[in-house]
Amino acid sequence: MSASIATNQTILVVGGGISGMTAALEAAECGKQVILAEKLPTLGGRTALLYRYFPKMCHPVCGLEINLRRLKGNRNVRVLTMAEVSAISGTRGDYTATLKIAPRYVNEKCTGCGDCGKAVTAEIPNPFNYGLDKMKAAYLPHGMAYPQRYVLDPSIVGTPDGEAAKAACKVGAIDLGMQEETIELKVGAVVWATGWKPYDAAKIQPYGYDRFANVITSVEFERMCDPHGPTGGKILRPSDGKEAKNVAFIQCAGSRDENHLRHCSRICCMASLKQTQYVREAWGDEGKSTIYYIDIRAIDRFEDFYQMVQRDSTVSFIKSKVAKIVQDEKTGDVVLHGVDTEGYKRYATPHDLAVLAVGMEPSIKGVSLPADIVLDSSGFIETAGDGMFSAGCATNALDVNRAVQNATAASLRAIQVINKTASMEKA
């Protein structure tokens, strides 16, 4: 790639989820040159993996579609997928970013026909369904993938499967000789939109996520309810495929806990309230959702949604942080143990499935970052230096709506840096 595409008046946006896309588009639509770098083969981030949004219960496809249209219609944004920032040096208005670009083994000739996927036999765990199912090693990440271009998993390169994929491609899009590239870019400002990851539920030892098949996380449940998900939208127990009609939701699984994540992840209460409506939708009055909570944090206008769920006869609320989960070996039921704060009654209640409303952990936790970046005690970016800004869930635990607002603000700050750099160069 020629370095001329980037100058010290270019904005680098790191991360192509909803926040990164927003920050990039807002700046590009103001006439700024933007490079949007995404580590995965597709944009869309975790938003693309949601089935529905709260509180309107609409599909994320809609909002992503709009952003992708904006992106396709704008010549100022250049998208780099499978690109990871490995170093940034310099100062405001004069940064040098080093990016490592992993080989996709599929070039721009790809039409997304899927012949390579059919030809390949090897399967890999599907990260876009949180490993709940497997996908072919030549794959399109998901229906909303951008670019709509296949990817070959490195594990099949150099195997007969790789050759089969190459042979199946009618347009000659498969290039098994692709190598990792390292590029350097001059940029004036950087927006860190590195997003979040679900907290590792196995660390909450008494809940047995690593031991019991019928204890799953909220992000896994979200995929399960999606018609494009691993079960085709059916709510089934992983242990035996039985229809899960009696579902327990456990709030603060990791969040608000000094032993795990010390912050409130903000989205989980609303996410569980939303997911009770998936249960209702699937099973009608036969479905039963129970939310175990410390306190429900449905902030400002979400109170209406909370009240709507409270009126739902299939949903009950138990004020208690569950102390432990045990799976009944015979029935496969998960039994939740604890003490109810309203009355201090001890309970041991069986459910078909337990969904842990896992907290948001910043993706950059444990990653080495430029010295200018200061993290708070939870690992979110507090300040990022003079010409660098954080956007969305890199800043704090935010829902999509607030992440977009936050990203727009970050974009505006980056634009200011570029404008100042430009006016200084003119002078």
Added chain:
Amino acid sequence: MSEQATARYTNDFLREVEKNVEEGHWVKMCMQCGVCAGSCPLGSAWAHPPQEIFMMIRAGKREEVLTSDSMWMCTSCYNCMVRCPRQLPITHIMHGLANYAHRLGLSPKGQPTQATATLFWNNLIKKGRVNELTFSLALYFKDGFVQGIKNALNMQAVGFGLMKAKRLNPMEILGGHAVKDQAGLKAMIAKAREIEDRKKGFAK
């Protein structure tokens, strides 16, 4: 407004606990999640689990808390403390409350943990070493002479076993071993008592 209605909303007892009970200043930090209660291996034996005790303190139920046998049920397994999302030193608070109730003379009479602890303490401060023999005998006979004989007979095999393994010396009955500087020990205990009295509001 009636006097009772206003009295209900004072937090005098919480203040008293914060001031006089060891680690008592943590009580206000409890967010009532219930993990301590649910994690307690002896939870079902408690009249009031820790989270309820904390709420009762905040609700000003002084009499009910201090006369309760709940905090005496704590075996110091530390499960609650390890798991508390706010890292409250729950085990220590329980011990602090038990001690405070005991010093006020409000703790339930004859509660076995309390009785044993008292015997142990009284035995220990005599010579600075626990006299296993007199301590065991005192424990056996705490519920009367007949029960004492029964207890001793029941424990006979254990006693001989301990003697054989040289863990129990029958000559201890004559007074037993002691620390070297007994006067120093007495002075130290007296000083500690003075400090504790000051901290817990018992200083005269």
